[in-house]
Amino acid sequence: MLDFPRWKRIWLWGITAIVMLAALPSLASLTNTPWPESLPDKTVNLGLDLAGGSHILLEADQSQVAQQRLENMEEAVRNALADEDPAIRIGDISTADGRLSFLLDDPAQVDAAREAILPLMNGAGLVSEWNLEVVDGNRMLLTQTESGLQDAITLAMDSATDVVRRRIDSLGTREPTIIRQGDNRIVVQVPGLADPEELKALLGQTARLEFKLLDTQALQTEIAQGIARPGSELVPGAPGGDYEGTVLAVKRLGGVRGDSLTGAQQTFDPQTNEPAVSITFDSQGTQRFARLTTDNVNRQFAIILDGRVLSAPTIREPILAGTSQITGGFTVKSATQLAISLNSGALPVDLTVVEERTVGPDLGAESIRTGTIAMGIGTLLVILLMVSTYGRFGLYATAALFINVLMILGIMAVLSTTLTLPGIAGFVLTIGAAVDANVLIYERIREERKRGRRVVAAVENGYKEASRAIYDANVTNFIAGVLLFLFGSGPVRGFAVVLIIGLFTSVFTGVTLTRMWVAGWLRKARPSDINV
Amino acid sequence: MRLLKLVPDDTNIKFLKWRLPFYVVSVLLIIASWGLVYTNGLNYGVDFAGGQEVRLTFEQMEEAPIDDLRERVTALGYGDPVVQRFGGANEVSIRVRLPEEVEGVPGAAAEIGNQVIATIKDAYEGVRQDGNDTVSGKVASEFRDTALQALIFAMLAIALYIWVRFEWQFGVGALFALFHDVSLTLGMFALLQLEFSLQIIAAILAIIGYSLNDTIVVYDRIRENLKKYRKMPIPELLDLSVNETLARTVMTSLTLLIALVPLLLFGPASLFGLTAAITLGIFVGTYSSVYMAAPILIWLGVSSDSFVPRESVADVQEKKARGEA
Numbered sequence: 001m002l003d004f005p006r007w008k009r010i011w012l013w014g015i016t017a018i019v020m021l022a023a024l025p026s027l028a029s030l031t032n033t034p035w036p037e038s039l040p041d042k043t044v045n046l047g048l049d050l051a052g053g054s055h056i057l058l059e060a061d062q063s064q065v066a067q068q069r070l071e072n073m074e075e076a077v078r079n080a081l082a083d084e085d086p087a088i089r090i091g092d093i094s095t096a097d098g099r100l101s102f103l104l105d106d107p108a109q110v111d112a113a114r115e116a117i118l119p120l121m122n123g124a125g126l127v128s129e130w131n132l133e134v135v136d137g138n139r140m141l142l143t144q145t146e147s148g149l150q151d152a153i154t155l156a157m158d159s160a161t162d163v164v165r166r167r168i169d170s171l172g173t174r175e176p177t178i179i180r181q182g183d184n185r186i187v188v189q190v191p192g193l194a195d196p197e198e199l200k201a202l203l204g205q206t207a208r209l210e211f212k213l214l215d216t217q218a219l220q221t222e223i224a225q226g227i228a229r230p231g232s233e234l235v236p237g238a239p240g241g242d243y244e245g246t247v248l249a250v251k252r253l254g255g256v257r258g259d260s261l262t263g264a265q266q267t268f269d270p271q272t273n274e275p276a277v278s279i280t281f282d283s284q285g286t287q288r289f290a291r292l293t294t295d296n297v298n299r300q301f302a303i304i305l306d307g308r309v310l311s312a313p314t315i316r317e318p319i320l321a322g323t324s325q326i327t328g329g330f331t332v333k334s335a336t337q338l339a340i341s342l343n344s345g346a347l348p349v350d351l352t353v354v355e356e357r358t359v360g361p362d363l364g365a366e367s368i369r370t371g372t373i374a375m376g377i378g379t380l381l382v383i384l385l386m387v388s389t390y391g392r393f394g395l396y397a398t399a400a401l402f403i404n405v406l407m408i409l410g411i412m413a414v415l416s417t418t419l420t421l422p423g424i425a426g427f428v429l430t431i432g433a434a435v436d437a438n439v440l441i442y443e444r445i446r447e448e449r450k451r452g453r454r455v456v457a458a459v460e461n462g463y464k465e466a467s468r469a470i471y472d473a474n475v476t477n478f479i480a481g482v483l484l485f486l487f488g489s490g491p492v493r494g495f496a497v498v499l500i501i502g503l504f505t506s507v508f509t510g511v512t513l514t515r516m517w518v519a520g521w522l523r524k525a526r527p528s529d530i531n532v
Numbered sequence: 533m534r535l536l537k538l539v540p541d542d543t544n545i546k547f548l549k550w551r552l553p554f555y556v557v558s559v560l561l562i563i564a565s566w567g568l569v570y571t572n573g574l575n576y577g578v579d580f581a582g583g584q585e586v587r588l589t590f591e592q593m594e595e596a597p598i599d600d601l602r603e604r605v606t607a608l609g610y611g612d613p614v615v616q617r618f619g620g621a622n623e624v625s626i627r628v629r630l631p632e633e634v635e636g637v638p639g640a641a642a643e644i645g646n647q648v649i650a651t652i653k654d655a656y657e658g659v660r661q662d663g664n665d666t667v668s669g670k671v672a673s674e675f676r677d678t679a680l681q682a683l684i685f686a687m688l689a690i691a692l693y694i695w696v697r698f699e700w701q702f703g704v705g706a707l708f709a710l711f712h713d714v715s716l717t718l719g720m721f722a723l724l725q726l727e728f729s730l731q732i733i734a735a736i737l738a739i740i741g742y743s744l745n746d747t748i749v750v751y752d753r754i755r756e757n758l759k760k761y762r763k764m765p766i767p768e769l770l771d772l773s774v775n776e777t778l779a780r781t782v783m784t785s786l787t788l789l790i791a792l793v794p795l796l797l798f799g800p801a802s803l804f805g806l807t808a809a810i811t812l813g814i815f816v817g818t819y820s821s822v823y824m825a826a827p828i829l830i831w832l833g834v835s836s837d838s839f840v841p842r843e844s845v846a847d848v849q850e851k852k853a854r855g856e857a
Contacts, residue, residue: 059638352638354668363662367800377794382787388536422734425803432791436784443780469752472697477741479689484737487682492734531535
């Protein structure tokens with residue numbers, strides 16, 4: 001046990017030195033000391049609770065994807081059947097219960113209808129995305145398959161993640177982290193942001209822009225009762241706009257959507273000098289918008305943003321150029337925000353903030369400062385106790401403790417793990433617990449000496465007999481640490497990381513290194529008695 | 533140099549003489565703890581209850597207007613907010629629990645958070661927002677589930693490991709000691725109504741780890757002594773083992789405490805709950821290793837044969853054949 005040949009000593013010192021060196025860049029950055037650029041500079045990441053910043057968890061409403069798909073299908077089916085020659089007439093259309101159902105006016109056209117619909121049913125992939133059934137001879141039912149819906153959700157989440165990234169980039173924040181999580185969530189982490197309100201507002205805006213014709217035949221009494229005529233829907237007015245507090249009836253189909261935009265910009269309305277957003281359609285959008293405005297001169301259409309009517313201007317003349325201007329109670333800020341949102345594309349689903357954690361940079365810096373002070377005092381007290389209890393052996397334990405702290409930091413830096421506020425508590429706990437291995441060993445050596453063993457035998461036995469308990473204790477702590485890591489979230493994981501790494505390093509420093517030092521001293525000094 | 537000795541050599545304290553009364557008291561404490569958890573309830577923080585917590589510094593004031601803040605936030609109509617000092621005198625934390633009726637609404641917590649912050653920023657100048665935690669009802673219930681799973685899995689996995697490394701009696705004993713520690717910690721939180729958050733789950737897992745540390749050291753010595761002193765009565769042997777490891781137990785608990793107390797006194801306010809829970813747990817955990825984990829071995833029938841196998845059936849038959857039996 002006490003035999004340390006030269007190669008073993010070199011090897012142990014080598015590992016120790018390398019891992020400790022890895023901690024230096026992190027130490028420099030934590031203490032704001034300049035670090036030469038030519039050297040490796042991998043540092044431990046500071047968690048948002050220390051560096052300051054925002055962690056935002058967004059959740060998408062999956063049922064919306066299903067609903068949106070149904071509506072798209074409805075429009076596609078209507079168009080396809082109307083384009084048939086002779087046109088296939090249908091009625092009693094409903095998208096209730098997650099399926100599209102309609103009646104053919106002429107049951108004889110079933111096969112023609114099926115032919116027309118089949119090409120719409122399958123996407124690019126091999127999976128079948130829809131099921132088509134015909135019941136009672138003339139009712140057709142289109143149901144989404146589970147795999148088709150899952151594909152659509154995955155696609156929607158991918159594109160939502162892209163949109164989120166573009167919006168955050170437009171704020172010019174540095175190093176945001178944007179990760180998809182699970183089926184329907186996106187984690188956004190933005191360091192160093194003092195006020196996340198702007199970010200949250202930006203992410204919370206779906207920016208689904210729609211232009212729909214007003215249903216002029218709708219009766220006010222019906223609207224007041226919340227009844228929409230077939231083919232119409234009721235849309236509330238946007239707060240701050242012309243229609244705040246009222247509800248408008250608009251035609252469900254035949255409008256133009258804002259997803260065919262090439263650009264958006266904050267401007268001012270030349271007439272009223274009100275903040276506005278000017279938009280430019282792409283070629284397809286220009287065509288659709290031209291058709292809508294040409295066919296409906298002197299009618300009113302509603303400009304709807306995320307299910308709220310911004311304004312409902314009357315079409316004076318066909319708009320063929322593919323540009324338009326949106327007003328509706330904007331401030332300069334909200335108009336700019338809408339322009340950013342439109343430029344980054346509409347979110348395919350609504351995202352809601354389900355968790356937010358923000359820490360101001362001042363508080364984070366303060367936490368590092370007080371945490372470090374507390375850690376310093378704690379270390380000092382532990383050292384005092386160890387040295388006064390175990391003398392020379394206490395000094396070995398102290399040296400091991402310093403190396404231990406640096407090694408934990410070094411390993412954390414190499415693995416690019418994150419140091420969080422609970423992680424600091426983990427350090428303090430590790431400092432207190434790491435010496436436990438030394439305490440076990442030294443107490444055992446005391447015992448062995450009392451039983452009359454000679455110095456070398458006592459030391460040897462002390463290390464041997466104690467290591468069994470040290471091993472078992474560390475494995476069980478490891479189990480607790482891993483479960484904490486697996487089930488914990490965010491900052492708590494940082495605590496688990498420090499604990500787990502600390503288990504390995506404290507066995508290495510507290511047992512292996514001190515044994516090497518003790519062995520070296522015993523060989524050199526050959527003491528006949530030891531003071532432990 | 534004379535070295536410090538916290539525990540005199542060769543102590544012979546009859547720990548186990550009082551095992552029955554201690555056990556009765558401990559079991560009563562466990563029952564009382566769970567009773568408290570059910571009647572008083574745990575004071576869930578936003579992590580587990582949902583809602584929002586905002587930390588503010590009133591930069592132009594000596595002292596934060598706590599009563600006024602409470603009134604203003606209460607006026608928003610989301611029940612009674614918790615408004616308290618957090619760190620310095622002009623720093624506060626305001627906690628609003630998510631009302632039950634909007635627990636299922638995904639954006640509700642964020643909406644409440646925005647309102648609270650806007651209300652206060654309208655009323656006061658120079659308010660710095662130091663932090664904000666917003667957790668929706670759904671995420672909070674997920675946190676509750678995973679926290680519970682983590683605790684249960686950790687306890688079972690550890691008990692299983694001890695069973696494999698020692699004997700089943702030791703596994704049961706360790707599990708019982710852990711159950712005792714977790715129960716008493718929860719009971720303390722229910723009694724004092726301290727905020728119960730994700731950090732406290734981390735603290736409890738750390739307590740489980742370190743309480744077990746103690747238990748294992750005692751168990752290891754019991755195992756060693758069971759092999760060494762085959763004829764010694766079990767209670768006496770357990771007492772001997774506890775006494776032999778007493779110096780180490782005291783020393784380790786002490787180093788942990790002196791490392792943690794500065795963090796408790798001078799550390800960041802956000803770590804207070806975590807540190808307090810672990811500090812408390814060190815006392816409970818040390819006690820349970822001596823008084824819960826060891827005596828239960830007597831009742832579970834640990835004997836010196838637990839590690840050294842009894843004569844095998846074949847041996848007995850051989851003896852019989854030779855007419856020795």
